[in-house]
Amino acid sequence: MSEYILEMKNISKRFGGIHALNDVSLHLRRGEVLCLCGENGAGKSTLMKILAGIQQPSEGQIYIDGQPVRIRKPIDSIYYGVSMVQQELIQIEEMTVAENIFVGRYKTKGGFVEEGRINREAKALMDELGIYFDPKSLLKHYSIAQRQLIEILKALSYHASIIVFDEPTAALTIEETEKLYKIIRKLKEDKMAIIMISHRMEDIYAVGDRIQVLKDGCDSGGGLVSEMTVDDIVQLMVGRKMTQQFPEKTNHSGEVILKAENLSNERVHKVSFELHKGEILGIGGLVGAGRTELLRLLLGIDPGEGSLQMNGKPVEINSPRDGVHKGIAFLPEDRKDQGLILEQSILQNTILSILERLSKWGFMNTRKEKNVCKEYIEKLRIRCAGSQMAVKMLSGGNQQKVVLGRCLASHPDILLLDEPTRGVDVGAKAEIYKIINDLATAGLSIIVVSSEMTELLGISDRILVMHEGYLSGELMRGEATEENIMHMAISHDQTAKA
Ligand SMILES: Nc1ncnc2c1ncn2[C@@H]1O[C@H](COP(=O)(O)OP(=O)(O)OP(=O)(O)O)[C@@H](O)[C@H]1O
Ligand SMILES: [Mg+2]
Known part of the structure; x- marks a missing residue:
């Protein structure tokens, strides 16, 4: 067993003239939460889409448990134990919760979807995490935050060993965010390896072990969460110290x-x-x-x-x-x-x-x-x-x-x-x-x-x-x-x- 469940080495990605990623490397251990940070457009989602087989790198090599692999399609990444909760949810409103979780993997019997079975399996997944939705109700009845949790159930249903969350808390309520933190901590205990992209410092300090920062598609540094202040992280992200977040107030209320x-x-x-x-x-x-x-x-x-x-x-x-x-x-x-x-x-x-x-x-x-x-x-x-x-x-x-x-x-x-x-x-x-x-x-x-x-x-x-x-x-x-x-x-x- 390699020390690292995942290594991405010297990854570059060009979209026409845009150099979205430039020689970025990353490694990940079992039972670790790596926070991927950086400004908008820094290349975080692109790097993870490459891992998930949604996009192809222009250069670079991925290793899973020490072995070089080629991830050409999403199905390949699932084979290698990678599951990703994407930033833009792709779900089908007119399908049920259970159908959305098992989409594309229906178990059919004589040509019919085995509704009973996927409902039971969906329920079992929810029990495991302590979240409750009616597997039979249509997705359209749920809020964005709830849909995000349903997407997480889907990612878990693949029994992956590496889970990627791309801005999972952006649309969640305070309670739901806490719930997600609990889920992530539990996954960690089960020795899963997790990569989380987030712009919220709270997320990083709540569940992160290590930080890696991208800037303009390049590696900008990182370190252990326990050894980095918010200022340190921001400095790596924006390349300068940010003295104040809020401007001096200059407006005046009138009539x-x-x-x-x-x-x-x-x-x-x-x-x-x-x-x-x-x-x-x-x-x-x-x-x-x-x-x-x-x-x-x-x-x-x-x-x-x-x-x-x-x-x-x-x-x-x-x-x-x-x-x-x-x-x-x-x-x-x-x-x-x-x-x-x-x-x-x-x-x-x-x-x-x-x-x-x-x-x-x-x-x-x-x-x-x-x-x-x-x-x-x-x-x-x-x-x-x-x-x-x-x-x-x-x-x-x-x-x-x-x-x-x-x-x-x-x-x-x-x-x-x-x-x-x-x-x-x-x-x-x-x-x-x-x-x-x-x-x-x-x-x-x-x-x-x-x-x-x-x-x-x-x-x-x-x-x-x-x-x-x-x-x-x-x-x-x-x-x-x-x-x-x-x-x-x-x-x-x-x-x-x-
Ligand atoms: N399909 C595409 N075609 C052309 N350019 C793209 C494509 N996808 C991404 N890019 C570019 O690649 C760069 C990195 O985008 P990416 O989505 O990885 O950023 P990000 O770090 O996830 O940002 P955010 O925090 O806003 O989600 C951006 O400049 C973006 O415009
Ligand atoms: Mg993104």
Whole structure:
């Protein structure tokens, strides 16, 4: 038995002119959790896709348990005991949980899927990990977070010895993240080898043993988690010390620009609030508290009651598109839902929102659009080969930045951001915080929904907290702390229900 269950040596990968990986080597022991870190576009997913047989290296060699292997197709990697939970989930909504877990491996009897058997096997897997879903219910009934756990069950169903998690916690709630940590610790005890990609430092310190950092497709160093500080890791990732994550606040709240009264539907209960010009209003709460639902109701995506005023005049918004015309831009939380046209270029995707706004006049000035697009590629540090590059070729975090860029390019008066930095690396996060601050300083009014406490506290002038669809509290910058936000996030004044 070799000391290492896995070694990847001198791996390079070129996509046309892009050098996604350049002479990267990696090793992994049994019972070890290796955290793969790096900025968006650094090459993390690509390296793991090569291991999983989804992509072929341009150069390099993989060894499993000391033996050189060729992994040409995903099925080869499964043969060698590698299983990967991908960043972009590939699941089928109209199939059941069990069918999704055993997809492509149905056990059939006389041409029929042995439903009973796969349901039992799915159940056994869940029992092993202490998670519970109805194996017979359709996948579409589950949230993104739950689907992520189902994907993990699928990875485990292969009885792999190496499991790769590509940003597993990005969409998980606090409880589910804890559950995943437990699962990873258990896998470790069972001597499985694990590689985890994550932009969240909490993940690294919760379950990681060792860190390896990629930068611009190259090895940038690493070490034992127990011997590295956050600053050390960030230094390796961005190549410089990051002195501050949040910018000095320069914005000032002015008059009321948006007034919402008694917004209500099934998930949101009589929520009233005001948003001021130039203000950054944070909305906190646990996942499921109704924050996304509030934004959806406000924009007329979901039906409901209540009234809205903009600049003192009643206004009704029937769709996000209608919102854009009225000066409200929306960044939704689910990237798949964000209407990115993956086949099309960054430029075309960015222009989409400008088009919506300018279509009234029925003409476009392409040169200007190109410049706008270039501006956001630079500002948001989108790693790409230029504005003509197809969005599907971008890394996950960079796709997120395109959506944000498109949102900003529509030059709204009010910006609604739902988890704006999900899947975005630390360096780019700081850039996004600065952009948000600058926009507010220029008079934009911004609402930010965020599950990250530090983010909420770092950028908001005022924070509204939600619990079970009710507004459970309001805190001004300066008085808000993690503790009092959490306190409001887990309960609300019952009398408010009346
Ligand atoms: N199919 C492809 N065609 C062209 N370029 C690609 C393709 N897939 C990835 N790339 C490029 O390779 C580089 C590395 O991408 P990768 O997805 O590995 O990044 P990552 O480190 O996983 O980033 P993130 O944190 O954003 O997920 C990026 O510049 C990306 O644009
Ligand atoms: Mg990735």
